[in-house]
Amino acid sequence: MHRRGFLAAGLAAVLASPRALAQMKMDGMSNMDSMPGMDMDGHAGHDMGAMGQGPAALPEGEALRELPLLANEAGQTGLFKARLTAGPATARFVADKDTPILAYNGTSPGPLIEAHEGDRVEITFANRIEGEPSTIHWHGMPVPADQDGNPMDPVAAGADRAYAFELPEGSAGSYWYHPHPHGKTAEQVYRGLAGAFVVKAKADPVPAKYGDTVLMFTDLRLAADGSMPANTMNDVMNGRVGDHVLVNGQKNPRLAVAMGAKRRLRLYNATNARFLRLAFANAAMTVIGSDGGLLEAPVAVDEILLSPAERVELVVAFDKPGAATLTTLDYDRGWMGPGRPADAGLTLLTVDVSDTPAEAMPPLPERLRPIAPLGAPTVSRRLVFTETMAMNATGMEMGFLINGKAFDMGRVDFVAKAGQTELWEIVNHADMDHPFHLHGTQFQVIEHERDGKISKPPYLAWKDTVNVARGETVRLITRQERPGPRMYHCHILEHEQLGMMGIVDVKV
Ligand SMILES: [Cu+2]
Structure with missing residues (x-):
């Protein structure tokens, strides 16, 4: 069955039934493979705005807003x-x-x-x-x-x-x-x-002169009347992807820096479902940190794939005067039905680099901090992601499952022991990428396997979210230090909601 042959018909609320299944109406079953006469764009949920009015245009080029700080009311240190x-x-x-x-x-x-x-x-x-x-x-x-x-x-x-x-x-x-x-x-x-x-950190090895700026990416879909449309069936299947990627709530804002400046930037993918493959034109990116803090040493990169919920900490060097733009590259994360977002070439942030040289910047240290490998696991677990579809009297039923099951709040899926080192093998047998997130701790990814080929991550890092691409297996080492039930789930939030979540209960 070709998934792109299914048509998501009509608007639908997010379903939250116990079995967490999306009901999807079939349209032209017999034409499934060829889809003659179908207007691919016309049926896409994410680019229609409200009932076909088309998305609103957003102003661009305003000065980047720093996020407002939450005031500490304690009045005492610690x-x-x-x-x-x-x-x-x-x-x-x-x-x-x-x-x-x-x-x-x-x-x-x-x-x-x-x-x-x-x-x-x-x-x-x-x-x-x-x-x-x-x-x-x-x-x-x-x-x-x-x-x-x-x-x-x-x-x-x-x-x-x-x-x-x-x-x-x-x-x-x-x-x-x-x-x-x-x-x-x-x-x-x-x-x-x-x-x-x-x-x-109490002692931070990254020079304070680089500043420290959070760039939080969110995704907005806005109808012409200024409202946010509800999720469509297409959103429920693929995860909601909006019409505008915002940075700290703004579309393509501008940031001014002096030539030769280095800036510490923390990039957050806080979208429901949008994969951001990012590159900087006219600026050099160095990864210094992941979800759970600094790496052992800086790593120069040309691009970054930030799946939903992942973060990366960068030092970006602006050595050429003019505009340095943070843009998206194409990334195919698997898409069901029409309306795959055209993500390549969006400008998310424009940095204006002046002709005036910056004051001298201290160099980034060669070592940032030690990361001890979590070591040999004593338990191994296997989680298999699948998407299921079945016909019933009202249409298609769609499920996003882990080990064949949809989430049940009353069910413990695994029992673990606090302080025990575990190998988790996340296997993606589905047709979409699914970013895996585990609560309560940080883990270390040790390898990816695809078509029998094993690759190691380019550096050791603390992570709480890792993309598991279609057909891929990701192996990670983790340890929960504290007792109690912890969630693990796909961080495409619509998939989490449709059942791709489980509970590991950590015992003392
Ligand atoms: Cu998912």
Whole structure:
């Protein structure tokens, strides 16, 4: 069966049935392979705007906004104390049009949280989203299971709850926070709920003169009337891909730097489902960190693939005067049906490099920090991703499964032991790439296998999300230090919502 032969018909709400199956109507079963007369673009959910009105045009070229900092109300060192309120807000993406969004403390992306290794964090979450439970998941952070915003711990609409955790030594890194309520995560995130959480090192080897700037990529679909259209069936299958990739809420903003400047940039893919293969024209990129903090040593690169939920920390050298642009390259992550986004050649950020030389920049150290390999595993687990389709009386049923099962909040899929080193083998037997995310810890990818060929990652890194490409197997080593149930799932949020998630229960 050719998947592109299926037509996603009509608008559909995200389904959250216990079996988590998408109902998909068939259109022209007999024409499945050839699809005569079909207008590929006309049926695409993501580029239609609201009911075919077409997407709104967004202004470009405004000065890049730094994310607003979440103020620390503690008034004492070693403690970060604040309040995060999720609720309805409006944004102005286009002139004269208010867009209803969801926001943390009124802003989307949410305020930037900056804390230090060794700090205790106490954040009161106020859920003011009308009629919907929510949670805050501290993506990538080593927080206790009962503080991690699991779907099993919903915060009801109108309720408050306190989250508290310590940031251990060595945990400096580029984390983020977003909702994780059962059946509502995808929608709450694309409506605006996501923010960056940077844990700073006590002793940072990267020169302070490089600055430290978060660039958070989100994805926006905006109808001509300024509203955000609901997910279509195409979105449910492929994950929602919008019409505009935004950086800190802006389309192609501008940043001014002096010639010879080096900048430390933390790139976040906070989109629901968009793969970002990125390159910088007229500037040299060096990777210095991954999801869970610094690498052992800097690595020069020409491009970066950032799948949904991944982060990368870069030092970018701007040595040529003129415009240096951060652009997307084509990446085929597998797509069902019509409407594959044309992602090559989007300019996400324009850096204006002046003729005036920058003051001298200290060099980047050759060594950043040691990373100890996690060592030999004593347990191995195998997770197989599949997509299923079956006909029933009402149309197609579509499932996104791990080991043949859709997520069940009442089921423990694996039992693990705290402190035990494990090999996880993630096998993708599906027709799309699926970025795999594990809560509660950072892991080390040891190899990728495709068509019998094994390749090693180019460097050792702490990761909490790794793309598992179609037909690929990824092997990683992981260890959970703290007890309690942890989620693992595909970070295409629509797939997570349709069942591609499980629970590992960590025992003392
Ligand atoms: Cu997926």
